[in-house]
Amino acid sequence: MTRSPLLAVEHLTMRFGGLVAVDDVSFTAYDREITAIIGPNGAGKTTVFNCLTGFYPTPVGRLRLTGGRGEFLLERMDGFRIAQKAGVARTFQNIRLFPRMTVLENLIVAQHNVLMRASGYTAAGLLGLRRYRVAEHEALELARSWLDRLGLTAQSDWEAGNLPYGSQRRLEIARAMCTKPVLLCLDEPAAGLNPRESAELRGLLTETRDQHGIGILLIEHDMSVVMGISDHIIVLDYGSMIADGTPSEVRSDPAVIRAYLGEEETEQLPPEVAGDLHQEGRI
Amino acid sequence: MDARALLKDAGLAAFVAFALAFPMVGFQTIDVSGSHGITVVTRFGDVAIAVALVFIGRLALSLLQNRAMRLPILVLSAALAVGLPLLTTSYPVITWLSVIATAVIAVRAAWLVFDIADVVGRDEGNHLRDATAFIGRWFGPVLVVFAVLFPFLPMTSRYILDLGILVLTYVMLGWGLNVVVGLAGLLDLGYVAFYAVGAYSYAIIAQTFGWSFWVCLPLAGLFAAFFGVILGFPVLRLRGDYLAIVTLGFGEIIRIILLNWSSFSGGPNGISGVPRPSFLGFPFTANPPEGTRAFHQLFGLDFAPEHRIVFLYYLILALALVTNIFTLRIRKLPIGRAWEALREDEVACRALGINPTNTKLTAFAIGAMFAGFAGAFFATRQGFISPESFSFLESAVILAIVVLDGMGSQIGVVLAAVLLIGIPEFFRELAQFRMLAFGAAMVGIMIWRPRGLLAHRDPSIHLPKAVGGGA
Numbered sequence: 001m002t003r004s005p006l007l008a009v010e011h012l013t014m015r016f017g018g019l020v021a022v023d024d025v026s027f028t029a030y031d032r033e034i035t036a037i038i039g040p041n042g043a044g045k046t047t048v049f050n051c052l053t054g055f056y057p058t059p060v061g062r063l064r065l066t067g068g069r070g071e072f073l074l075e076r077m078d079g080f081r082i083a084q085k086a087g088v089a090r091t092f093q094n095i096r097l098f099p100r101m102t103v104l105e106n107l108i109v110a111q112h113n114v115l116m117r118a119s120g121y122t123a124a125g126l127l128g129l130r131r132y133r134v135a136e137h138e139a140l141e142l143a144r145s146w147l148d149r150l151g152l153t154a155q156s157d158w159e160a161g162n163l164p165y166g167s168q169r170r171l172e173i174a175r176a177m178c179t180k181p182v183l184l185c186l187d188e189p190a191a192g193l194n195p196r197e198s199a200e201l202r203g204l205l206t207e208t209r210d211q212h213g214i215g216i217l218l219i220e221h222d223m224s225v226v227m228g229i230s231d232h233i234i235v236l237d238y239g240s241m242i243a244d245g246t247p248s249e250v251r252s253d254p255a256v257i258r259a260y261l262g263e264e265e266t267e268q269l270p271p272e273v274a275g276d277l278h279q280e281g282r283i
Numbered sequence: 284m285d286a287r288a289l290l291k292d293a294g295l296a297a298f299v300a301f302a303l304a305f306p307m308v309g310f311q312t313i314d315v316s317g318s319h320g321i322t323v324v325t326r327f328g329d330v331a332i333a334v335a336l337v338f339i340g341r342l343a344l345s346l347l348q349n350r351a352m353r354l355p356i357l358v359l360s361a362a363l364a365v366g367l368p369l370l371t372t373s374y375p376v377i378t379w380l381s382v383i384a385t386a387v388i389a390v391r392a393a394w395l396v397f398d399i400a401d402v403v404g405r406d407e408g409n410h411l412r413d414a415t416a417f418i419g420r421w422f423g424p425v426l427v428v429f430a431v432l433f434p435f436l437p438m439t440s441r442y443i444l445d446l447g448i449l450v451l452t453y454v455m456l457g458w459g460l461n462v463v464v465g466l467a468g469l470l471d472l473g474y475v476a477f478y479a480v481g482a483y484s485y486a487i488i489a490q491t492f493g494w495s496f497w498v499c500l501p502l503a504g505l506f507a508a509f510f511g512v513i514l515g516f517p518v519l520r521l522r523g524d525y526l527a528i529v530t531l532g533f534g535e536i537i538r539i540i541l542l543n544w545s546s547f548s549g550g551p552n553g554i555s556g557v558p559r560p561s562f563l564g565f566p567f568t569a570n571p572p573e574g575t576r577a578f579h580q581l582f583g584l585d586f587a588p589e590h591r592i593v594f595l596y597y598l599i600l601a602l603a604l605v606t607n608i609f610t611l612r613i614r615k616l617p618i619g620r621a622w623e624a625l626r627e628d629e630v631a632c633r634a635l636g637i638n639p640t641n642t643k644l645t646a647f648a649i650g651a652m653f654a655g656f657a658g659a660f661f662a663t664r665q666g667f668i669s670p671e672s673f674s675f676l677e678s679a680v681i682l683a684i685v686v687l688d689g690m691g692s693q694i695g696v697v698l699a700a701v702l703l704i705g706i707p708e709f710f711r712e713l714a715q716f717r718m719l720a721f722g723a724a725m726v727g728i729m730i731w732r733p734r735g736l737l738a739h740r741d742p743s744i745h746l747p748k749a750v751g752g753g754a
């Protein structure tokens with residue numbers, strides 16, 4: 001299978017005052033692949049997502065998306081247009097559902113732009129024209145297919161905020177998928193899930209990748225998820241990229257081990273390696 | 284709780300009541316005609332009654348925790364609520380307050396005795412939710428029928444009908460503001476500005492061009508909507524408190540411009556002689572000009588000034604119902620859902636590709652448009668407008684109606700408008716204590732129903748029943 005690049009990140013840098021949260025990061029995410037971004041707390045993973053989805057006005061670097069919808073330079077686009085035009089959807093590290101709207105409404109709101117056009121920017125909808133009713137029906141069917149898949153059909157009229165935590169996480173993914181994206185960015189989707197739920201999530205993500213043919217960017221601390229389903233892993237530490245490779249490559253990379261296990265480990269490293277590291281000024 | 288703790292608690296409440304009542308109720312200054320200056324009259328009897336009332340009331344509420352005491356308290360407080368008006372105090376307010384207080388205790392006791400609270404508490408308040416949904420489904424149509432028949436009910440005097448018009452105006456304003464505050468979650472403290480824009484555009488256009496009400500009404504709405512967008516632009520990035528402050532300022536700016544731009548708006552004198560509405564071109568006058576016919580001649584009736592009042596009543600009823608139907612419908616359309624989503628989480632909206640700018644501006648524009656319609660109605664009804672009618676207090680009252688209703692339910696706005704506009708008119712005899720009672724009612728509602736009188740939200744969409752079936 002040939003890999004076609006979906007997102008090319010080139011020299012991405014993001015500063016907050018004096019703090020360099022993301023420091024000259026470059027990587028490529030491919031279509032129909034799961035690309036994981038891992039790294040210790042505060043490494044800058046969420047910041048990369050926020051740059052990609054237009055939440056910060058001034059990232060430095062180039063973010064080139066070449067999906068089914070054409071080529072876009074994300075760093076030049078407004079936040080909402082990235083989702084609307086370029087087709088980048090995301091979830092949040094701390095769930096951001098619409099808690100007092102129902103589960104179904106959450107999935108329908110995600111199809112806002114399609115429905116807005118069908119409702120003739122409200123006029124046709126007010127008149128109850130057929131065109132709008134057909135579009136609404138299609139939106140409901142898409143929502144139903146996701147609800148069936150998540151086993152939430154019976155709860156479709158619940159307030160989303162009353163769902164159990166694990167279901168909220170999955171509903172947020174379904175909501176992002178209802179925008180029909182070409183690239184789905186998931187920020188720690190397995191956080192707070194129990195082992196059974198996290199296994200379910202792995203199934204959901206691989207299925208989504210294969211059935212919908214989209215690329216997935218995945219931030220995750222749960223190594224069973226990361227190592228189990230990613231095609232390719234990028235490791236960040238203090239804002240810089242320290243590794244980029246397949247799960248097995250990354251697992252045995254000494255820089256990654258050091259980033260995760262901390263300084264004590266250097267005492268056990270062979271003296272030559274420890275000496276090299278000192279010269280590089282990493283410790 | 285043991286008896287001592289109970290007494291101490293009630294004593295403390297009574298002390299607070301004493302501290303408040305002693306200066307406020309205890310002394311009355313009377314301007315004796317003839318003599319220069321005022322004399323002070325003491326009313327310590329009333330203070331004692333007030334303090335005793337608070338003591339007993341607090342004690343009764345505490346005792347309600349005890350199951351065995353509930354029934355006796357219910358009987359006693361109900362008896363007092365009925366019996367107290369027979370007692371005469373030197374001050375009617377005390378009697379009124381005692382009646383209300385004992386009635387509240389009676390209701391609370393009845394609530395507990397009949398275990399209503401337990402039913403409500405079960406299933407995360409599902410029963411209560413069903414009850415409010417039921418109220419919404421049946422109460423609404425009944426209310427509309429009542430409103431249509433209202434002018435012909437035997438109890439409806441001209442005064443009551445005027446009051447009905449006033450309440451309906453606020454119902455309409457409440458429904459309009461509900462789009463902005465309840466649905467889109469944008470706290471707007473300057474809503475009265477759009478009401479003013481509507482009223483002044485109507486008055487000026489109608490006077491300058493002599494166009495009829497039905498031409499000027501949409502124009503007034505349009506102007507107000509335009510101002511809604513103008514206000515919307517600078518405040519797009521603001522939320523919550525900041526937004527509230529800026530909108531408050533905007534409301535004041537409009538009022539002050541109207542007050543000072545005399546050549547345009549007549550300044551503090553306002554605009555008088557605003558054209559009255561006519562029934563499809565037939566005016567409500569006793570002696571129409573030569574060659575035209577008046578409303579009463581058209582239908583072969585005797586002339587009566589009430590005709591115009593009844594017509595105005597139906598006019599505002601129709602305008603209010605249009606507002607209601609429009610909001611109910613738009614809530615189920617993508618734009619309405621986007622408003623609610625924006626209220627819930629703006630960041631998530633942007634991540635889903637919803638344009639927050641357009642969404643907020645439409646909310647401002649549509650809310651302002653309805654205020655503009657209401658303003659045009661106000662101008663034609665009064666025949667006279669001045670900046671005084673558009674003070675911040677109006678914004679506050681409209682906002683109070685929306686907040687009381689629990690933000691979102693349409694019936695709640697009606698109840699809240701009746702409560703805030705209708706009831707205070709009835710209680711005019713309470714004189715200066717009227718606003719105090721108003722404040723007490725607000726505090727009470729915030730304590731017992733913090734999510735509003737009818738905190739119920741109907742889902743805007745459901746899955747169609749049959750799998751893969753028609754919508």
Ligand SMILES: Nc1ncnc2c1ncn2[C@@H]1O[C@H](COP(=O)(O)OP(=O)(O)OP(=O)(O)O)[C@@H](O)[C@H]1O
Nearest residue numbers: 016019021039040041042043044045046047048093
């Ligand atoms: N808006 C902001 N303003 C200032 N500093 C910020 C901002 N957002 C993030 N940071 C800082 O940037 C660094 C990277 O944060 P980021 O949230 O990207 O980490 P992360 O890799 O997602 O960590 P975690 O695993 O804990 O979620 C942190 O030091 C954080 O304090």
Ligand SMILES: [Mg+2]
Nearest residue numbers: 045046047093
């Ligand atoms: Mg993070």
